[in-house]
Amino acid sequence: MPLATLVAAVIAVAAPVRVAVPPPVRPGIAAYPRIAVPADDAQRRINAAVLRLDARVRTAARACLTGTGTHPGxxxxxxxxxxxxxxxxxxxxxxxxxxxGAHPNTALAAIVYDLRSGAPVDWTTLLPTSLTGRLGLIDGEDEVKMVTLASPRLNxxxxxxxxxxxxxxxEKExxxxxxxxxRSGPVPMIxxxxxxxxxxxxQFDLSHAEEACAETVMIPxxxxxxxxxxxxxxxxxxxxHARRDAS
Known part of the structure; x- marks a missing residue:
């Protein structure tokens, strides 16, 4: 790799990226913010990936809003x-x-991209096996796959x-x-x-009857x-964190 290209890649990874928020996918459905000025191929790959995610939710929402339930979606x-x-x-x-359907649903979905590769992160390179445990995949509301981590230590x-x-x-309940x-084993977490x-x-998903207890936990x-x-x-x-504290 030419030195100038290598330097540019290092700068692109080390610096914060500026994001731009596109118009909603549909009324009420926010689009994924894009990297405003992609610095390299990796950042362009991320923009292309979130564009595909927007297309997935557009298709899923269309089916939901015109669905066959007992009331409008x-x-x-x-x-x-x-x-x-x-x-x-x-x-x-x-x-x-x-x-x-009988019940609405509230759910979180998370995806983390590696600015070096432009691909979703490989958690096994960032966290020890004791925390990643058994890797899995679950579907978001728009059927996009999300990686999950399931380990006794993480739980x-x-x-x-x-x-x-x-x-x-x-709190007790x-x-x-x-x-x-x-109780029956480590639950998968995003x-x-x-x-x-x-x-x-x-965080992890709970059933509709218990979803009021779903909380995000921060690991310091x-x-x-x-x-x-x-x-x-x-x-x-x-x-x-230092940048956010200073802003």
């Missing part, structure tokens, strides 16, 4: 960029979906950091729900990067370091 989506470099671009999507950290935020009775979910906190965020950088997370991840989170 509705789909609302928010998309947040939770980290925009260095090294990683992290998205968190929140969907409120009612396709005419234990989730339970240790869990806070429902309600009164004592609600929800902690019982969480413990019951994990993960994303949070620059504001400088931490790894994790100090804990990630003790667990053996990669320096690349730790340094990127620290840099992103």
């Amino acid at each position: 509705d789909w609302q989506r928010e998309v947040n960029v939770t980290m925009r470099g260095p090294e990683f671009l992290s998205y968190l999507t929140s969907d409120d979906v009612d396709c005419g 234990a950290l989730y339970r240790a950091g869990y806070d429902h935020g309600g009164d004592a009775a609600e 929800c902690r019982t729900v969480i413990a019951d979910e994990m 993960a994303w990067l949070d620059a504001k906190a400088g931490e790894l965020a994790v 950088a100090a804990t990630l370091r003790r667990e053996g997370a990669s320096l690349r991840l730790l340094d990127a989170l620290a840099a992103a």
Whole structure:
């Protein structure tokens, strides 16, 4: 690789990216923010990937809104960029979906891109096996595949950091729900990067009857370091957090 190209690639990875928010996919359905001025092929690949994600939700929402349920469907989506470099671009999507069935559904979806490759991150290169556990795939509301991590240690950290935020009775009830979910083995969790906190965020889906207990838990950088997370991840989170604190 020519030196000038190599230097440009290093700068593109190390610097935060600027994102631009396109018009909604449909009324109420936010589009994925794009990298405003892609610096290299990796960033162009990310823009192409989120464009495909927008196409998927457009198709899924069309089917939902014209579905065969007992009442008209509705789909609302928010998309947040939770980290925009260095090294990683992290998205968190929140969907409120009612396709005419018995119950509406609220769900989170997360995807983290590697600014070096333009591909979704390989969590096994960033986190120790004790935290990644068994990798899996689950479908989002628009049937986009998301990587999940399922390990006893990650579940234990989730339970240790869990806070429902309600009164004592609600907290006890929800902690019982969480413990019951994990009783038969580690539950699969989605993960994303949070620059504001400088931490790894994790959450998992609960049934409709229990989804009020679903909470995001942040795993602090100090804990990630003790667990053996990669320096690349730790340094990127620290840099992103420092930038957010200064802004």
